Amino acid sequence: MAEQNHDTAEFMKSKLVQDFTKDIRQYNLGPLWEAIPALMHKSPEPHAQAYLWKGSLLQKKLGEAATIFTPDRGGERRAIYLQNPGLDYRQPWGWASTTQTLYVAMQLLQPGEVAPSHRHSQNALRFITKGEGAYSIVQGERIYMEEGDFLITPKDLWHGHAHEGTKPMIWTDVLDIPTIYALGGTFFENYPEKIQLPEVPDNYGSQRYAAGMLRPISDRKPSIAPLGSYKWEHTEKAIESLSKFDPDPFEGYAVEFINPSNGQTANPTIAAWVQKLPKGFHTKAQRHTNSSVHQVYKGSGYSIVNGVRFDWEEGDFLAVPNWAWVEHVAAEDTYFFTVNDLPIMEKFDLERQEAYDKNNGYQEVTGEFKPFLP
Numbered sequence: 001m002a003e004q005n006h007d008t009a010e011f012m013k014s015k016l017v018q019d020f021t022k023d024i025r026q027y028n029l030g031p032l033w034e035a036i037p038a039l040m041h042k043s044p045e046p047h048a049q050a051y052l053w054k055g056s057l058l059q060k061k062l063g064e065a066a067t068i069f070t071p072d073r074g075g076e077r078r079a080i081y082l083q084n085p086g087l088d089y090r091q092p093w094g095w096a097s098t099t100q101t102l103y104v105a106m107q108l109l110q111p112g113e114v115a116p117s118h119r120h121s122q123n124a125l126r127f128i129t130k131g132e133g134a135y136s137i138v139q140g141e142r143i144y145m146e147e148g149d150f151l152i153t154p155k156d157l158w159h160g161h162a163h164e165g166t167k168p169m170i171w172t173d174v175l176d177i178p179t180i181y182a183l184g185g186t187f188f189e190n191y192p193e194k195i196q197l198p199e200v201p202d203n204y205g206s207q208r209y210a211a212g213m214l215r216p217i218s219d220r221k222p223s224i225a226p227l228g229s230y231k232w233e234h235t236e237k238a239i240e241s242l243s244k245f246d247p248d249p250f251e252g253y254a255v256e257f258i259n260p261s262n263g264q265t266a267n268p269t270i271a272a273w274v275q276k277l278p279k280g281f282h283t284k285a286q287r288h289t290n291s292s293v294h295q296v297y298k299g300s301g302y303s304i305v306n307g308v309r310f311d312w313e314e315g316d317f318l319a320v321p322n323w324a325w326v327e328h329v330a331a332e333d334t335y336f337f338t339v340n341d342l343p344i345m346e347k348f349d350l351e352r353q354e355a356y357d358k359n360n361g362y363q364e365v366t367g368e369f370k371p372f373l374p
Contacts, residue, residue, distance in 0.1 A: 044289060044323035048099045049086035050305040054371050055296070055315020062108045062170065071115045078115075079173060081105035082293075082317055096177050098319055099291035101341040102270065103177040109134050109161055109169045117160030117191035122180045123267045124153040127172040127295065127337045129315075133165015138228050140199025143206070145169065148232025148297070150257055150274075150337075152266050154224045156187075160195040172295055174339045176269045205229060212238075215260040222262035230257050230266070239276045239335075249284045250355070252277040252328075254338075264343075271342040277301065277330035285327040285356035285363050292340035294318045299334025303327065307366035325356055325363055 011017065012033065021031045061080055069078050082104045087094035098104040106129075109115060117137065126136070128149045135144045136151055138159045143151060153159045163169055180186055201207065205227045208216050212234045219226045235255060242253045254275035257266040265271045271290075277283070277299070285304070294303070300313040305326050310318055320326050322345075328336075345351040356363060 046100055046291065046321040046323065047086050047094070048084045048097070048291065048319065048321040050308065050310070050321060050324055050369075051082075051084060051086075051319045052310045052312060052369055052371050053082050053317045054373060055313070055317070057371075057373060058106050058317075059170075059315065062106055066108055066110060066168070070110075071113050076116050076118065077107055078109070079105040079107040081173075082319065084319060086321075098293055099178075099321060099341065101176060101179045101291060101344055102293060102339065103173075103175045104293050104317065104319075104339070105173045107171055107173050109163045111163050111166050111168070113163050114195055115161040116194050117158050117196040119156055119158045119189050119191070121155050121185050121187040122175045122177050123155050123269050124159075124173060124175045125267050125270060125272055125339070126151040126153070126174075127272075127297075129170045129172060129297075131165065131167050131169035133167070134161060134163040134169035135202075136161050136228075137196050137198065138225070140196060141204045141228060142198050142202045143229045144203060145171065145229075146232065148235065150230040150232075150235070150266075150272060152225055152228055152257075154267055157225065158191055158196050160191065162195060172337065174270055174272070174293070176341070176344070179269065179341070179344060203229065206231060209260065213258075213260055219261040222259075224259075224268075226259065226261045227266075235274050239274065243276065243278070247278065247281060249361075250286045251275055252281055252283060252330075267343075269341070269343050269347075270339055272337070272339045275336045275338055277328055277334040277336070279330055279332045279334075282329045282362070283327050284361035285325050286353060287323050287325045287356075288342075288353040289322050289351050290340045290342040290345045291322040292320045292338055294320070294328075295337040297335040297337050299330060299332050301328065301330040301332070301334055303329070304363050304365060307363055308369055309365050309367070310369045327356075327363060 082098040083089050087097040089095050096103045128145045135142045139157050206229050209227050238255045239253050247253050252275050254273050256273040259266050296312050296316045302311045306324050
């Protein structure tokens with residue numbers, strides 16, 4: 001077999017093959033015999049890299065951006081996105097990509113500012129990090145933001161933001177921009193006026209779901225966003241209730257945001273959950289086809305991704321590429337806000353998971369990530 005493979009390799013280097021390959025390329029035709037090794041991997045080989053962005057740097061740069069850009073000058077949104085270094089930002093397919101499928105950014109809205117309403121074919125979600133007094137208006141519903149809240153804006157819904165408070169408002173944006181761009185399905189439209197006006201009572205969805213996931217009987221018919229805001233008090237209560245039991249060895253204590261009218265993920269293409277890792281808890285290593293981004297909402301500790309240690313603290317973001325071994329260790333009680341492209345992988349029937357079967361399920365540390373700081 002080795003001799004046969006050697007003969008094949010030598011043949012592929014021959015002048016006959018090279019001349020023929022060059023000949024067909026001039027007609028915009030491609031040689032499958034060259035493409036197979038690059039395209040048909042035995043397992044996923046993502047271009048995205050495991051990477052850590054420091055929250056302190058993001059906060060600093062958002063503050064600097066506030067002195068330069070406003071929603072009326074320099075763009076509708078004052079947001080800085082996390083660009084994965086393994087994806088070429090100079091190329092459309094790698095631009096604005098935190099993983100190969102997801103875009104993650106931090107957005108800042110100052111008191112008195114208005115971010116105009118628009119809509120697009122990308123799904124969006126938000127996790128509120130700091131501040132109070134600002135709201136999103138989604139399809140005519142004003143949703144007031146509080147720290148720890150999770151908000152959704154599925155595709156094609158009008159949405160804008162305004163700030164009536166006195167302190168800066170900061171939140172995390174997650175969209176499926178790279179996925180929609182790659183599929184050729186990008187659409188965008190500005191609202192006719194600067195910002196949509198209310199059409200229903202403020203916090204309408206949260207009031208209808210005041211008891212958490214007990215749904216109004218009228219919502220038995222599935223809809224895309226019956227609940228636009230998931231309050232931190234419900235999330236925290238659900239996690240603390242889970243904490244009475246043994247943690248999941250791979251995820252700790254985790255609760256997922258779902259659409260109460262159909263039981264599916266709150267956003268059609270992006271899964272999101274909050275997970276608690278108790279002080280000293282060490283998850284077992286696993287890998288899965290979906291890629292993920294972990295925001296450290298509270299706490300500190302470290303993760304090991306493919307043998308490399310990433311130390312993190314409150315405010316940091318960790319990108320984990322698809323099919324990368326990952327495990328987490330909490331130095332103190334830690335809360336992650338986690339997003340991933342699991343719904344996309346499930347829709348294409350590509351999702352696979354594996355547990356690490358060496359060293360009792362824990363990786364050996366072979367390196368340490370050093371964050372880039374000025």
